[in-house]
Amino acid sequence: MIRWIFISTLIIIACSGSFYAQADVSVSNLLRYGSGKQSISDISKNLIYRENLTDAKIRFQNDITIGFRLLYDNPPEVGQSFTGLSRRFIEYRKDDLYVKVGNFSELYGKGLALNLFENRGLAYDTWADGLKASYKKNSLSASMIYGVIDFADSINFWRKENYIVTGGNVEYSLNNYLTFGLTYIDAAGKIPLPDIDYSLHAEVPEFYINLNADNFKWFVNWSQKQTYVKNTGKSIGSAVYSSLSFNTSGLGIVIDYKNYRYDERNPYDRNDFTRPGRMLPFQNPPIVQKEHSYILLSRSIHEIDFNDEVGLQAELFFSVFEDTYINFNVSLASRHNFYNFIPTNFIFKKEYRSTNYLPTTNDKYSPFMEYMLEIEHSINFYTSVNVGLAQRSKVLYNDFTGEAGSHKIRSTVVPLLLQHTFNEDYSAIFQYEYESVYDNYNTRQPDYSNHFISLIGNFYSAFNLNLRYEATTNKYDLSNKKDWFTLEAGYKIGYSHNISISYGRERGGQTCSNGVCRYILPFEGFKMTFLSNI
DSSP, X not given: OHHHHHHHHHHHHHHTTGGXXXXXXXXXXXXXXXXXXXXXXXXXXXXXXXXXXXXXXXXXXXXXXXXXXXXXXXXXXXXXXXXEEEEEEEEEEETTEEXXXXXXXXXXXXXXXXXXXXXXXXXXXXXXXXXXXEEEETTEEEEEEEEEEEEEETXXXXXXXXXXXXXXXXXXXXXXXXXXXXXXXXXXXXXEOSSOEEEEEEEEEEEEEEEEETTEEEEEEEEEEEEEETTTEEEEEEEEEEEEEXXXXXXXXXXXXXXXXXXXXXXXXXXXXXXXXXXXXXXXXXXXXOOOSSHHHHSOSOOOOTTSEEEEEEEXXXXXXXXXXXXXXXXXXXXXXXXXXXXXXXXXXXEOOTTTTSXXXXXXXXXXXXXXXXXEEEOSSSEEEEEEEEEEEEEEEETXXXXXXXXXXXXXXXXXXXXXXXXXXEEEEEEEEEEEEEETTSTTOOEEEEEEEEEEEEETTTEEEEEEEEEEOOTTOTTSOSEEEEEEEEEEETTTEEEEEEXXXXXXXXXXXXXXXXXXXXXXXXXXXXXXXX
């Protein structure tokens, strides 16, 4: 660990010296350290994680940029251990031409065919290693990629997948209002598993239209996935995403629609995360569900099933008065069809739903519904308050036993956020969240409540202190605890460095981003983060 901190320091010192005379250099270094215990119920284990990430870019005057990432994850907080050079690239940008060789991320359309991204907090990484290039001339723009993706699925039993991906995207603007886009992705992949080694070939064409007419916007995106698996067969699926929005002074309306059926399967196959026909890891469409900043709401009770889910989301923004804004969001999602279990033959028979292009609230289709009303009001120049009300309900239908064995969860969340600036040297943020929960699988106590309190003080634009407290009335929480308290302090050193330290108990729980979810184990102990940007 000391060696990697030393190397990172040398890079920062070197880049701040003679290099500046010939090039524009930027370096960021993130050091994270934690020491404590991870636990679930009465089982706990010691955890010490050491992570150091150095990203460096050198921009030369001839339009060439060289970049690399040194990574030390040994051991990491989540994910797999790694020590060495995890990113390196050379890119060239001149007028409308862009070429990058090395590691890269990429997004075509809204991600139905290609969305390469990284989320370190969830240990999710689909960056490719190869070549990407793009060129734009007047109303026409084109891009292409060729690369290797080594994907380690840390969510599902460390499933590893290897792909060689080739593809491209073309966009043409007919005028200032209308744009058409075409994408084609070709991938050859392998999924090595203990008992079988899947070899597959996938083709993913995509088409989208974007209409932008002053206050009115409409986007529609379609893609199809064809996966050919050696000695197994072919899987064909498709997806549709659409977004319609209208904005004017003091009013905004957004309506999103998803119809994802990349690999609709019966309950036997649906729960087989090793199957090669499911959505490919380099695809990641919009979730069509609100991602929250509030703590209790961000612990999503619904994980998106991109292989079999249809849904709608509507959001309304409007200004009641000059200093008062209201935001209302509602979403509904469900499965497309139902599989009727026939116990005599121990098989499932598919029952088509005539309106399966729309979501339903029928329990048989495992629906999820959420709505949230939030009001933001500025009391004066120094004080503002946010208050909300959210209700969520989810059914995980038991296809074998029916209604009796289905998992039903309902929750009501009331968040409150108060911000006040006392003077130019001191401000404070107070946050309180209340959640009432019904969970029929928590048989000994199906009804309980959660509470979250946070108080943040900011001093002289350099120092901040954060006290977080969380409690539950659930006597049977997985962590086997009733409350959690953490104290965190942060200090800004000049304009380029930030350090934060914390100590206490963190509750953990399910967290999601871009439709990727994982369960973070509760943690008790010390954490430190040091971030530098030059």
